[in-house]
Amino acid sequence: MEIKKQAVCGTIQSNDCFVRVTPGEELMLHLERTVLDAFGEQIEKVVRETLADLGITKGQIFLEDKGALDYTIRARVETAVMRANG
Amino acid sequence: MLTSADVLGADTLVFDLEDAVSLQEKDAARTLVREALSFLSFTDSEVTVRINPVDSPYWKEDLSVIVPAKPQGIVIPKATASSVRLVEEEVMKLEKRHGIENPLFFILIVESAFGLFDLKSTLEASSRIEGLILGGEDFTSDMGVKRTAGSHELLFARYQIATAAKAYGLDAIDTPYTDIENMEGLKEDTHFSKSIGFTGRLAINPRQVEPIHEVFSPTALEIEEAHAILLEAEEAEKKGLGVFSYKGKMVDLPVIKRAEKTMASARKWGLVR
Numbered sequence: 157m158e159i160k161k162q163a164v165c166g167t168i169q170s171n172d173c174f175v176r177v178t179p180g181e182e183l184m185l186h187l188e189r190t191v192l193d194a195f196g197e198q199i200e201k202v203v204r205e206t207l208a209d210l211g212i213t214k215g216q217i218f219l220e221d222k223g224a225l226d227y228t229i230r231a232r233v234e235t236a237v238m239r240a241n242g
Numbered sequence: 243m244l245t246s247a248d249v250l251g252a253d254t255l256v257f258d259l260e261d262a263v264s265l266q267e268k269d270a271a272r273t274l275v276r277e278a279l280s281f282l283s284f285t286d287s288e289v290t291v292r293i294n295p296v297d298s299p300y301w302k303e304d305l306s307v308i309v310p311a312k313p314q315g316i317v318i319p320k321a322t323a324s325s326v327r328l329v330e331e332e333v334m335k336l337e338k339r340h341g342i343e344n345p346l347f348f349i350l351i352v353e354s355a356f357g358l359f360d361l362k363s364t365l366e367a368s369s370r371i372e373g374l375i376l377g378g379e380d381f382t383s384d385m386g387v388k389r390t391a392g393s394h395e396l397l398f399a400r401y402q403i404a405t406a407a408k409a410y411g412l413d414a415i416d417t418p419y420t421d422i423e424n425m426e427g428l429k430e431d432t433h434f435s436k437s438i439g440f441t442g443r444l445a446i447n448p449r450q451v452e453p454i455h456e457v458f459s460p461t462a463l464e465i466e467e468a469h470a471i472l473l474e475a476e477e478a479e480k481k482g483l484g485v486f487s488y489k490g491k492m493v494d495l496p497v498i499k500r501a502e503k504t505m506a507s508a509r510k511w512g513l514v515r
Contacts (some may be wrong), residue, residue: 227277230279
């Protein structure tokens with residue numbers, strides 16, 4: 157699977173995250189969060205795992221976190237990638 | 243709301259992929275619900291998912307994503323005999339493919355004139371059906387009548403649903419009370435639901451859960467009386483009596499059965515052990 161075009165998923169409402177993916181030559185994550193930096197590593201881990209499960213090795217991933225739990229992050233990243241692949 | 247759903251006190255949660263989700267977000271909603279089912283623990287509530295109707299392009303994909311996540315049940319909107327059979331066929335394929343041993347149950351939403359008229363066929367379409375819901379808003383829309391505060395336009399449908407559910411041993415779940423600011427109106431209308439045989443009601447706001455529970459659970463007095471009648475019935479049986487008197491009133495088999503149902507309801511609501 158690959159990121160062929162820009163796509164978005166999610167919202168900036170509390171407990172959600174907004175994900176935007178665009179094509180790119182390498183895999184780069186841009187995380188913006190409103191919670192403590194203590195969660196930054198965990199969020200990045202979840203995003204990278206989700207991308208790996210989907211076979212994504214390149215692209216620009218922008219994520220604005222509003223306190224989303226792991227399952228929400230996974231769901232939003234997956235949906236954004238699927239939309240970008242279609 | 244997904245994350246906090248289990249603490250809201252509802253007996254059954256319905257995660258909605260249908261009317262609550264815009265057409266552009268159907269894919270996002272089913273993925274989010276799938277992930278929630280896999281990640282969250284639901285200890286106090288049953289979990290069901292309302293799929294899109296079978297005349298939409300979404301229902302098969304809804305099932306293919308959701309069934310493997312193992313909700314306990316599926317809520318089928320605009321239920322008719324043919325839609326129930328179609329959904330069951332698809333669910334069975336998915337259960338087999340994914341090795342799901344506990345079959346998912348169905349709750350049907352009846353929300354059209356034809357759906358109400360053909361209830362018997364619909365209820366006989368599957369042995370998985372455990373509950374029947376009246377979809378009041380869509381029903382009145384289908385009938386071309388106005389929805390009113392007094393809900394008289396739903397009277398026939400409500401009686402029909404409650405009676406059919408009883409006939410087939412199902413839960414009868416009344417349509418939501420849509421004025422979420424009016425708690426007194428909700429209680430009054432829910433008392434009516436209970437009086438005609440409904441066993442529960444849909445809540446569309448967490449604040450509605452407790453008032454609905456209050457109406458449907460037996461009172462302390464009802465529980466005390468039921469318990470006393472059952473004790474007396476036990477004694478009567480030992481003496482070989484089929485009928486006896488309790489507080490000056492005749493107690494026969496129907497009264498005993500009603501007392502047993504009251505105690506079962508009290509146990510179900512956690513009011514007695």
